[in-house]
Amino acid sequence: MPEQSSPLELAEGDPFGPHNLPYGVFSTPDRPGEQRVGVRIGSHVLDAGAAATALGSPYAQLLAQPDLMPLLAAGRTAWSDVRRALTAWVTVPAHRADIEPLLHPVDSVTLHLPYRVADYVDFYASEHHATNVGRIFRPDGDALTPNWKHLPIGYHGRAGTVVVSGTDVTRPSGQRKAPADPAPVFGPSVKLDIEAEVGFVVGTGSEQGRPVALADFREHVFGLSLLNDWSARDIQAWEYVPLGPFLGKSFATSVSAWVTPLEALDAARTAPPARDFPLLPYLDDTDEEQPGGFDLRLSVAINGQVVAEPPFSTMYWTAAQQLAQMTVNGASLRTGDLYGSGTISGAEPAQRGSLLELTWNGRDPLELREGKRTFLEDGDTVTMTAWAPGPDGIRVGLGEVTGRIVSAP
Incomplete structure (x- = not known):
């Protein structure tokens, strides 16, 4: 019989090769109650803590853990050192x-939720998405609000309802009222939607009272994951004036089981779209050494x-600007901490990242x-995947x- 190849011998161009190494x-099955930090390599997961212990690594204490929290808190120098070792x-x-x-x-x-979500913030950073939403709900007015191109708009979500990929999503119930209805009614949402987003995971914290500058983005953000910000549009439409999203968003947010380190995405850095107005100094990234966008x-x-292929490279506001706004x-x-990019939509109809846009509100x-x-x-199952140039x-x-959507109780 031919000798079996090693799991470490990957096919050429494998998107989960040594150039990637996302964490989860x-x-x-033999130890179901024991969660371990893993690193994906090809179609396998490496037990990172066991590997560090076996090789006598000084990083064993960071990796032999039930989640990523100690590694996240260790800071950028440790992130780079551990990545080199892996x-x-x-x-x-x-080492084989x-x-x-x-x-x-x-x-x-x-696979489990890889970190304990401390706070969750979601933004509204795609000009195409914001313009589409404005045209749907304000057909006779300006598509964008006056502040939209001067600061990244966001809202605080509920950290406790962030769930890992593969978790069923129960259809939420709440109040809703169509414009022609005489009074609101209560019941399951009939306009349950998706929002294709990218979530950024904070590693190193910051001191209260001290804003985080654009240049310090990579000192604080460890990596990113795919994110689906499920939205009950009918509940949201009735409740959001004047304070914004609440129950229409807080019932569930799904994230990928894998966190891709920012270092794996250096080749995907790209310039954001041209800005139409001069930005205030704390958001002005024209002189930053690295372009702030990502080609995802x-x-x-x-x-x-x-049903859609949204391009992240079109996002008007970058993750670094969102972090600066969040702490200014x-x-x-x-x-x-986890913060979502906001729905990703491109210029073409097939690039819209929500059903609200894809169906033009039905x-x-x-x-x-x-x-x-x-x-x-x-019963519908929504799956989002992505790749970036490496x-x-x-x-x-x-x-x-x-x-997968399951019916309301």
Whole structure:
């Protein structure tokens, strides 16, 4: 029989090769109650803590943990050092005898929420999305509000309802009132929507009262994940005046099980769109050394059928500007803070990151194999995937975030 190849011998161009190495948390069937930090390599997960222990690494204490919190809190120097060590462990042939027994097939493990979400903030940073929403709800007025191009607009969500990919999403109930209805009614949402986003994970916290500058973005943000900001549009429409999103958003937010370090995305850095107005100094990134945008290519599927491919490179406000805005009043960061980019939409109809836009608030239903859809029905499964350009033309895989809608209780 031919000798079996090593799990570390990956096909050329594997999006989860040594150039990527995203972090997650997993458990195995034989030890279901024991969560461990893992790093994805190809179609396997490396038990990072066990590897560090086996190789006598000084990073064993950071990696032999039930979640990513100690690593996140360790700071940028530690993040870089650990990444270099992991790269060596999975590429240097001399380490194979120690590393191979610690690899688990991805499809054989259970993936968990990889960090404890401290605070959750969501933004509204795509000009195409904001313009579409404005045209839907204010057809006779200005599509964008007067402040939109002067600061990143956001709102505070509920950290306790952030769930890992694969978790079912229960249809929320609440008050809703259509314009022609004489009074509000209570019941399950009939306009349950998706929002294709990217979530940024804060590692190092900051001192209260001291804003975080644009240049310090990479000192605080560890990496990113895909994010689906589920939205009950009918509940949201009735409740949001004058204080903004509340119950229409806070019932569930799904994130990928994998956190891709920012260092894996250096080749995907790109300039954001041209700004139409001069920005105040704390948001002005014209002289920053690195471009603030990321060239991420998303794909959104409902029941396995792709309905949109939003491009992250079109986002008007960058993650660094969002972090600066989030702290400019002196608000502090904590390890495990998560902030969402806001819905990602491009200029073309097939690049819209929400059903609100794709169906123009129900006017133009989507044709799916199961039938027409304006908004989500019970049993629908939404899956978002993404990739980014990597070194030497190799793609960086960003995993997936998926969720199935189950009926309201």
